Amino acid sequence: MTSLPFDIQIRAAALADLDACAEIYKACQDEIFPGCPGAWTRDSFARATAGEEVLVAAASDDGGRSIVGFLSLWRADAFVHFLHVRADRRRRGVGRALLEAALATLPGSAELKCAIDNRDALAFYAHLGWVETERETGGSEPFVRLHYASRVAAASEARGYQASGD
Numbered sequence: 001m002t003s004l005p006f007d008i009q010i011r012a013a014a015l016a017d018l019d020a021c022a023e024i025y026k027a028c029q030d031e032i033f034p035g036c037p038g039a040w041t042r043d044s045f046a047r048a049t050a051g052e053e054v055l056v057a058a059a060s061d062d063g064g065r066s067i068v069g070f071l072s073l074w075r076a077d078a079f080v081h082f083l084h085v086r087a088d089r090r091r092r093g094v095g096r097a098l099l100e101a102a103l104a105t106l107p108g109s110a111e112l113k114c115a116i117d118n119r120d121a122l123a124f125y126a127h128l129g130w131v132e133t134e135r136e137t138g139g140s141e142p143f144v145r146l147h148y149a150s151r152v153a154a155a156s157e158a159r160g161y162q163a164s165g166d
């Protein structure tokens with residue numbers, strides 16, 4: 001388990017955090033989808049996260065509480081939509097901290113989609129116990145669907161498989 005080398009707080013996003021989140025979103029989306037430069041804007045961030053809960057990771061080690069990452073969650077489907085960490089703060093436990101904070105608020109399993117070419121993110125999710133359930137290669141943005149089962153949800157899913165004889 002990574003220990004965070006800087007003081008960090010995971011909390012619900014405030015209105016004042018949204019510009020910083022949008023900047024991280026723009027940079028990360030450009031990385032993930034290099035073929036669409038400039039497609040990601042403050043407005044597309046607002047549209048894409050409308051109705052979602054946004055958690056931020058705020059660090060206090062650089063002269064103020066700056067946002068170093070965020071996660072957005074569509075709670076009705078337990079669907080993690082975006083998980084983005086600023087490039088200069090990766091591999092220090094921020095992504096894990098955001099994901100664990102979101103999962104702790106969900107009663108059971110969770111889902112997400114990840115671009116097939118995003119190998120770093122797929123390795124990160126596999127390391128944290130997410131498993132591939134579907135691979136969609138037909139569209140313009142091929143993706144992998146991943147599933148996470150909390151210990152309680154995993155036990156009850158296993159009981160379900162036994163009961164159905166699978």
Ligand SMILES: CC(C)(COP(=O)(O)OP(=O)(O)OC[C@H]1O[C@@H](n2cnc3c(N)ncnc32)[C@H](O)[C@@H]1OP(=O)(O)O)[C@@H](O)C(=O)NCCC(=O)NCCS
Nearest residue numbers: 001002084085090091092093094095096114120121123124
């Ligand atoms: C994917 C991403 C969110 C990971 O965040 P992060 O803060 O760098 O990851 P963490 O430091 O919390 O890593 C948690 C664990 O995963 C491991 N891990 C992280 N990246 C990994 C990689 N590329 N390969 C293998 N393991 C990895 C870490 O070693 C760590 O292990 P530990 O806790 O057992 O020590 C971040 O790289 C990112 O924002 N990428 C760009 C945007 C993106 O692709 N988002 C996902 C879209 S689906």
